[in-house]
Amino acid sequence: MLNAEKLVILDRDGVIxxxxxxxxxxxxxxxxxxxxITAIARLTHAGYTVAIATNQSGIARGYYDEATLxxxxxxxxxxxxxxxxRIAHIAYCPHGPDDNCRCRKPLPGMLLNIQQYLGLxxxxGSWMIGDSLRDLQAGEAVGCKTALVRTGKGVKTEQKGVGLEKSKVFDDLAQFVEWLIK
Structure with a gap:
């Protein structure tokens, strides 16, 4: 049975x-x-389960379709x-910010989907890694430890300095993985 403390949930755009x-x-x-990619593989080799939770409002906006995603x-x-x-599961939200769905981060719907899919x-005790405050808020809402990466929108998020009190900060996913598996 999967141990929640061996689960790392990643945002996609700006992290991977x-x-x-x-x-x-x-x-x-x-x-x-x-x-x-190597960082994700290192997590797998170290016994971690990796899942992804990604907002994809470009689908609702008509920029691309689910087949493209x-x-x-x-x-x-x-x-x-x-x-x-290995990536155990990819959860995505195809909705726009005004669609009142339950899955779009900062709401924890996708993380709860991952929890259910993995039978946790x-x-x-799991980790949520993101480059925006809403990634961290979604993780904190369900008890995840959180880490901000400075890739993507991470530097701007860090500069705002709001809501990061509980989060660790790393230059990128590889640095987080290096820290985690040591």
């Missing part, structure tokens, strides 16, 4: 891959950070598997 204020709308635009995720999974890693009694 480069982010864009214009949205990542195609597989061609999806570009992982040079060390992120699935192509990006299939590519991500294949890159991670090529390095011996709780997420207390």
């Amino acid at each position: 891959n480069h982010d864009s204020d214009n949205y990542i709308k195609s597989l061609d635009e999806w570009a992982p950070y040079p060390t992120s 699935h192509a990006m995720h299939e590519h991500l999974i294949s890159l991670v598997e090529a390095e011996g890693g 009694a709780s997420l207390t």
Whole structure:
């Protein structure tokens, strides 16, 4: 049985891959950070389960469709598997900010989806890694430990300095993983 303390939940855009204020709308635009795929594989090798929780309002806005999103995720999974890693589950919110859904971060719906999918009694002690305050808020709402990465929108989030009291801060996902597995 999976131990919640061995679960790391990652935001996608800005943590695993480069982010864009214009949205990542195609597989061609999806570009992982040079060390992120290896970092995910290292987590797997160290006995951690990795899941992803990603807001994808570009679907609601009509910038791309779910088939395109699935192509990006299939590519991500294949890159991670090529390095011996595994992504246990990808939860995504296709809704816009005004759709009043329960899944869009900072609400914890996607994290609860991951919890249910993985059969965990709780997420207390798991990690939520993100580049924005809403990622950290979603994690804190369900008892996750949180870490901010300075990639993506992370530097701007850190500069605001609001809501980071409980979070650790790292330059990128690879630095977090290095710290975690030591």
